[in-house]
Amino acid sequence: MRKLNVYLFALVSVLAQFAPQTAAQQRPAIAAIKTDTAVDPAVKLPVRRVVLYKSGVGYFEHLGHVRGNQDVNINFTSAQLNDVLKSLTVLDLDGGRISGVSYNSDAPLGQRLAALRLPIADQTNVAGFLDALRGARLEVRSGSASVSGRLLSVEKKSRTRGDVSEDVTLISLVSDSGELHTVELLPSTTVRLAERDLTQDVGRYLGLLASSREQDLRRLAIATAGAGERQLYVSYISEVPVWKTTYRIVLPAKPGAKPLLQGWAIVDNTVGEDWDNVELSLVAGAPQSFIQHLSQPYYVRLPQVPLPQNVLLTPQTHQATLVPGYGQLNVQVTDPQGSPISGANVRVLNSANQVVAETSGGANGMYSFEGLPADDYHVEINMPGFQRTILNNLHVQSGMQNSANASLQVGSVTTTVEVNAAGRNVQSLSQLGVAGGGPGGQIGGVVGGTIGGMGSGSGGGSFQAGIGVGVAGNIAPAASAQELGDLFEYRLKDRVTIHQNQSAMVPIIQSEIEAEKVSLWNPSLGSSRPLLALWVNNTSNLTLDAGSFNVIESDAFAGEGLVDTLKPGEKRLLSYAADSGVQVSWRPGAEPQRFTRVQVSRGVLIQTSELRETRTYIVRNEDTSPRVVVIEHPARPDWKFAADAPKPAESSAGFHRFRMTVEPKKTATLVVTETSPLDTSYELTSLNSDQIELFVRQKSLDAQTEAALRKILDQKAKIAGVGLQIASRQQDISSIFEDQQRVRQNLESLKGSAEEKGLRERYVRQLGDQESQLDSLRKEKSMLEIRRTQLQGELERMIQDLALDVTLPPSQRGAL
Numbered sequence: 001m002r003k004l005n006v007y008l009f010a011l012v013s014v015l016a017q018f019a020p021q022t023a024a025q026q027r028p029a030i031a032a033i034k035t036d037t038a039v040d041p042a043v044k045l046p047v048r049r050v051v052l053y054k055s056g057v058g059y060f061e062h063l064g065h066v067r068g069n070q071d072v073n074i075n076f077t078s079a080q081l082n083d084v085l086k087s088l089t090v091l092d093l094d095g096g097r098i099s100g101v102s103y104n105s106d107a108p109l110g111q112r113l114a115a116l117r118l119p120i121a122d123q124t125n126v127a128g129f130l131d132a133l134r135g136a137r138l139e140v141r142s143g144s145a146s147v148s149g150r151l152l153s154v155e156k157k158s159r160t161r162g163d164v165s166e167d168v169t170l171i172s173l174v175s176d177s178g179e180l181h182t183v184e185l186l187p188s189t190t191v192r193l194a195e196r197d198l199t200q201d202v203g204r205y206l207g208l209l210a211s212s213r214e215q216d217l218r219r220l221a222i223a224t225a226g227a228g229e230r231q232l233y234v235s236y237i238s239e240v241p242v243w244k245t246t247y248r249i250v251l252p253a254k255p256g257a258k259p260l261l262q263g264w265a266i267v268d269n270t271v272g273e274d275w276d277n278v279e280l281s282l283v284a285g286a287p288q289s290f291i292q293h294l295s296q297p298y299y300v301r302l303p304q305v306p307l308p309q310n311v312l313l314t315p316q317t318h319q320a321t322l323v324p325g326y327g328q329l330n331v332q333v334t335d336p337q338g339s340p341i342s343g344a345n346v347r348v349l350n351s352a353n354q355v356v357a358e359t360s361g362g363a364n365g366m367y368s369f370e371g372l373p374a375d376d377y378h379v380e381i382n383m384p385g386f387q388r389t390i391l392n393n394l395h396v397q398s399g400m401q402n403s404a405n406a407s408l409q410v411g412s413v414t415t416t417v418e419v420n421a422a423g424r425n426v427q428s429l430s431q432l433g434v435a436g437g438g439p440g441g442q443i444g445g446v447v448g449g450t451i452g453g454m455g456s457g458s459g460g461g462s463f464q465a466g467i468g469v470g471v472a473g474n475i476a477p478a479a480s481a482q483e484l485g486d487l488f489e490y491r492l493k494d495r496v497t498i499h500q501n502q503s504a505m506v507p508i509i510q511s512e513i514e515a516e517k518v519s520l521w522n523p524s525l526g527s528s529r530p531l532l533a534l535w536v537n538n539t540s541n542l543t544l545d546a547g548s549f550n551v552i553e554s555d556a557f558a559g560e561g562l563v564d565t566l567k568p569g570e571k572r573l574l575s576y577a578a579d580s581g582v583q584v585s586w587r588p589g590a591e592p593q594r595f596t597r598v599q600v601s602r603g604v605l606i607q608t609s610e611l612r613e614t615r616t617y618i619v620r621n622e623d624t625s626p627r628v629v630v631i632e633h634p635a636r637p638d639w640k641f642a643a644d645a646p647k648p649a650e651s652s653a654g655f656h657r658f659r660m661t662v663e664p665k666k667t668a669t670l671v672v673t674e675t676s677p678l679d680t681s682y683e684l685t686s687l688n689s690d691q692i693e694l695f696v697r698q699k700s701l702d703a704q705t706e707a708a709l710r711k712i713l714d715q716k717a718k719i720a721g722v723g724l725q726i727a728s729r730q731q732d733i734s735s736i737f738e739d740q741q742r743v744r745q746n747l748e749s750l751k752g753s754a755e756e757k758g759l760r761e762r763y764v765r766q767l768g769d770q771e772s773q774l775d776s777l778r779k780e781k782s783m784l785e786i787r788r789t790q791l792q793g794e795l796e797r798m799i800q801d802l803a804l805d806v807t808l809p810p811s812q813r814g815a816l
Contacts, residue, residue: 042071042221045234047273051281051489054545057083058240060271066096067229072222075272080238081218088220091233096226103220126185127169130154137194138173140183147181148194149173217272241268243282245508245547247563249515249534249574251554261540263509263547265490269498277495282508284488284545284565315548315561318520318533318573318652326647327396330403331367331379335386340365341408344383351376374398379406387411390418398649398659488543511540520575521584521619522632522655528583530629531575532559538566551576571650573630573657581623582662584631589614596677598705600804605682605709607700610675612642617670621662631658633672642673684799689713702806712802715795722788729781736770736777743767 045064052058066072076084081103090098131154139148152172158165169185183189193199224232243265250260265282269275329348333341346367348357356377357369379391386408396402409417480491490508498504514537521530534551538544543565550560559577566572590613597608621627632655633648641647641656648656662668682691692709695701701709743763 042073044273045072045074045232047275047278049279049281050275051283052240052243052267053283053487054242056239056242058238058271060236060238062232062234064232065229066092066224066226066232068227069223069225072224072232072234074220074222074234076218076220076238077270077272078218080271081220083238084220084236087235087237089233089235090222092224092226092230093233094226094228094230096224096230096232099223099225101220101222103218127154127156130171130185130191133193133198136198139192139194140171140173140189141192142183142186142189147173147175147183149175149179149181152180238271241270243267245284245545247509247544247547247549248552249513249536249549250552251515251517251558258512259515259534261509261511261513261544263507263544264505265508266503266505267498268503269500272500274500275496275498277497280492280496280506282490282492282506284490284543315575318575326371326373327398328401328647329369329372329377329379329394329396330401331362331369331381331391332403332405333362333365333367333381333383334405334407336407336409338407341383341386344381344386344408346382347380348372348377349380372396379404381406381408383408385410387415387417390416392418392420488545490542509540509542509544511542513537514539516628518573518628518630518659519579519582520573520630520632521582523586523634527578528585530579530582530584532577532579533573533575533630535571535630536566536574537571538568541568543567549574549576579627581621582627582629583620583622584617584629586615586617589616596807598701598804598806600684600705600708600802603684603799605684605687607680607682607695609678609680609700611678612673612675613639614671614673617658617672618667619660619662619670620667621664624664626664627662629660629662629668631660631670632656633658636674639674639676642675645673646670684709684712684802685716685795687713705804705806708802708804712795712798715791715798719788719791719795722784722791726781726784726788729777729784733774733777733781736774740767740770 043064043066045062047060048063049061050058051060062074064072088101090101092098130151134151134153136151137149138151139146141147150173152174155170155172156167157170158167160166170182171185171191172180172182174180193202222232222234224230246264246266248260248262248264250262252259267280267282331346333344333346335341340362342362342365343360344362344367345360346358346362347355348369350356356372359367359369361367374397375395377394377396379394381389381391387410389406389408391404391406394402394404406419480493482489482491492506492508496504496506516535518533518535519530520533525531544563546563546565548560549563551558561574561576563572563574596610599606599608615633617631617633619629619631621629630649635651635654635656646658649659650657656672658670658672660668660670687709692701692706692713695706743766746763
């Protein structure tokens with residue numbers, strides 16, 4: 001141990017001689033080389049602006065001043081340096097120039113030490129260090145004695161003093177006069193390097209050793225050249241952690257107030273510099289970016305797989321609206337005594353004062369308008385003998401029947417009476433119940449200050465109990481927002497400070513929004529319990545980035561969930577909890593296939609049949625307040641809703657959403673019937689009477705089509721009859737021909753016999769008669785073939801000329 005202490009003390013003494021001189025000696029050496037240029041100490045440019053993107057990329061700007069030939073140092077991690085090297089922009093704004101950019105290598109320490117002229121390893125002792133300096137000029141002091149010269153050798157020897165054996169280190173120097181001096185290396189011995197270049201090499205060695213202790217620090221040095229004080233601008237992109245978004249939705253207690261949406265961004269500073277009083281912008285978008293490994297070896301990045309966890313309810317997002325739903329407006333027009341008025345001219349105008357519908361055919365004074373997009377409308381009613389009446393503030397909700405009453409006053413049509421619709425009866429298209437329990441009950445929170453549309457009385461709403469937070473009508477936003485092409489930027493109004501390796505939450509949104517509380521059920525949930533959800537309409541004029549949210553209601557946490565990116569004016573369902581007060585079940589049903597249409601064209605008969613399927617949804621509300629339930633019905637290609645089916649409030653890519661209101665302790669039913677066409681083709685030339693009889697029994701043909709087909713069958717029967725006659729004539733011809741062959745064979749056998757003369761005459765007469773019959777048969781066959789050709793041509797003309805397109809009335813549609 002004593003020997004180790006001796007060596008350590010000696011090493012410290014040696015290093016102490018030249019380490020303090022390293023910095024002092026380096027600058028004069030540089031000055032000796034560059035005698036025409038002054039070198040100023042390096043400076044650090046502060047970060048002034050940071051823009052973070054959702055793609056995990058950050059854009060950074062530094063701005064500061066340099067003087068003369070100062071260098072600028074910026075610290076990074078190795079991962080960041082790859083991005084910096086391919087994006088670095090450096091501008092001297094006042095006439096100077098950038099002479100170069102350098103950074104410390106991340107090669108292994110052994111490789112960097114090997115590049116030095118000193119053969120010293122990263123682990124060494126005093127003897128090893130001095131042995132690497134052989135040939136160098138040294139000055140050695142031991143006590144009052146001093147020896148200088150070039151180092152010849154370093155030797156370890158053993159010597160014995162009494163009974164104790166010990167190792168000693170001897171160094172040998174050769175003086176300028178040629179004398180050899182040997183000095184024992186003791187703790188009191190000091191060694192000084194007498195060569196400037198060697199001192200610099202040792203300083204670099206110690207610097208490399210010191211840099212190996214700095215964990216993943218890459219220092220970028222920007223060399224500048226110029227005169228006087230100048231402004232320097234530096235920008236680059238760097239890989240950074242993705243900034244996260246989280247929202248708070250506070251449901252109000254005050255009737256008529258809107259929910260408060262508060263958005264926060266979680267930002268992490270993992271770069272090598274502090275963000276001190278910087279301008280921070282957060283961009284909700286993912287511009288294309290990539291990493292090229294320009295500064296370090298390539299390593300395979302393994303995926304991170306989280307540990308499995310058991311949760312009661314998995315947060316989920318819901319598909320965006322693909323096809324907006326349409327509503328229906330019913331206007332009952334009466335005279336002052338309450339009697340219905342028919343024949344009035346009724347026009348519907350939207351919020352832009354454009355006429356979207358008009359009718360004069362109101363049976364029993366009821367004027368109905370279907371297919372109206374959700375909007376605020378006003379209705380103009382003109383009737384001779386009565387004053388012109390205008391109904392204002394008629395809000396039409398998607399998938400709902402909206403009703404209004406107009407009582408016309410006797411007078412001139414030049415006089416106009418305007419009425420604000422203070423209350424109306426609103427119900428679902430499937431007649432599932434009243435949404436507002438009294439005057440002023442509204443849907444969607446537009447008129448009367450309601451939010452949920454399920455309360456009773458003027459201004460009643462679903463958010464009757466809420467957190468006791470007074471939300472000011474004029475809420476100051478925390479960030480300014482603007483579109484950046486397909487991206488969206490939140491620029492914080494206040495500067496922020498986030499030190500290195502620290503994180504912070506910064507506010508980005510504080511705005512009122514429109515939201516309706518609903519119960520959302522989807523068959524894929526695998527449960528009869530729906531989800532509590534907010535049907536949010538983004539009225540904040542800000543793009544809401546994807547993230548998590550939680551809901552505060554009745555002074556308590558109500559649940560949380562996930563939200564996809566939401567554009568301004570877009571509606572979205574946000575589920576946050578399970579609804580224990582509502583149960584939903586459904587049962588499928590199928591109806592027989594029904595024929596709906598018959599088409600005949602170009603010799604082809606096409607029968608269109610209709611497949612019908614029915615789903616019945618049964619909803620039970622065990623709660624003490626009405627519930628708006630949204631049923632997500634699967635959307636299938638080639639299927640459409642039957643004419644008598646309710647209309648969805650909206651449709652997404654995979655579901656149709658039906659809205660229904662269920663009263664407390666009540667059960668409601670939603671029946672959805674869908675149809676799909678099925679076409680079957682028949683060639684008219686291949687039809688037979690049995691098939692037509694089957695079509696008639698199935699009621700898949702109307703009388704006109706049946707008569708046309710029977711004419712074709714009659715023509716085909718005529719052709720078949722002529723064909724039979726031709727076949728009969730051909731059979732007779734073949735029979736006579738065979739008999740002639742027999743006669744000729746008999747004549748051949750009679751040659752040279754006694755009966756030849758008598759039988760020959762008989763056979764010759766028989767052959768003559770048969771030839772006459774053959775001539776007659778051939779003529780008849782030829783005439784029949786001509787007749788058949790004529791009939792076949794008539795049949796083809798009949799088939800080509802036959803064109804029918806008949807839609808079977810409901811009373812005649814047959815079922816399979």
